[in-house]
Amino acid sequence: MTPGELWWGLRKGTAQLHVEWGAAQYGTVFATDLKMRKGPPVTIALSLEVSLHQRSKSSTPYLEAKDLAEGGIRALRLVQISDEYVISGLLDHLEHTDEFTPPWLLVVTLRGEYPFRVTPQFDGRDRLRLTVVGSDPVPKMVPASVQN
Numbered sequence: 053m054t055p056g057e058l059w060w061g062l063r064k065g066t067a068q069l070h071v072e073w074g075a076a077q078y079g080t081v082f083a084t085d086l087k088m089r090k091g092p093p094v095t096i097a098l099s100l101e102v103s104l105h106q107r108s109k110s111s112t113p114y115l116e117a118k119d120l121a122e123g124g125i126r127a128l129r130l131v132q133i134s135d136e137y138v139i140s141g142l143l144d145h146l147e148h149t150d151e152f153t154p155p156w157l158l159v160v161t162l163r164g165e166y167p168f169r170v171t172p173q174f175d176g177r178d179r180l181r182l183t184v185v186g187s188d189p190v191p192k193m194v195p196a197s198v199q200n
Contacts, residue, residue, distance in 0.1 A: 059097070062086040062141045066102060070132040071116065073124045079116030085161075086138050092151045094172075096142070096182070099161040121163045128168060131158060131182045139180055158182050 063086045072078040081103040089095040103117030120128075133139060146152050155169040170182040 057089055059087045059089050060141070060145050062088055062096075062138045063135065067098075067133065067135040067138055069098075069100075070130075070134070071120070071128065072130040073120060074127045074129075077119070077124065079112060079119075081113050081117050081120070086133075086135075088142055088145055090145065090149045090152075091156070092153075093155060093157045094146070094149065094152045095157040095159060097159040097161070101161060101163075104162075117162065125160065125162055125166050128160070128166075129184050131160075131170075133180045133182070134178060136178050139174075139177055142180065143174075143177060155185055156182070158184075 064084065066082050066084055067086060069081055069083050070078065071081055081100050083098040083100055084102045086096070086098045088097070100117050100120065103113040104121060106114040108114065154171045156172055158168045158170045160166045160168070168182075168184045171185050173181040173183065175181070
């Protein structure tokens with residue numbers, strides 16, 4: 053993410069996300085610092101780092117984030133956000149956005165920064181499915197030391 057870009061905070065605290073990657077892997081992870089940029093393209097950024105800092109190294113969010121951090125992130129297929137506060141903020145900002153046609157951009161921070169082109173699908177005001185699209189869904193990793 054480039055310094056100076058105008059980002060709108062959606063949630064600083066923790067939100068629970070459903071993620072799917074690889075052929076048939078799925079799980080629950082925690083995300084922080086969810087924010088959006090109106091674009092184009094509309095961009096949603098979030099960090100999954102908090103899931104790697106769980107006290108219990110046998111907890112599901114830790115194990116899922118560890119698998120993603122060890123390469124699974126490159127095969128990300130879907131991120132589902134079911135946090136009503138995040139969805140409400142996103143919808144409010146989209147009302148004041150001129151161009152929000154897909155694909156959008158999803159930027160995931162997890163031991164680096166991974167950008168994905170995604171297609172959004174809202175299920176009412178309480179669920180957003182971001183499905184990774186494109187002929188080359190494997191993102192280029194930007195080392196965390198280069199970020200901000």
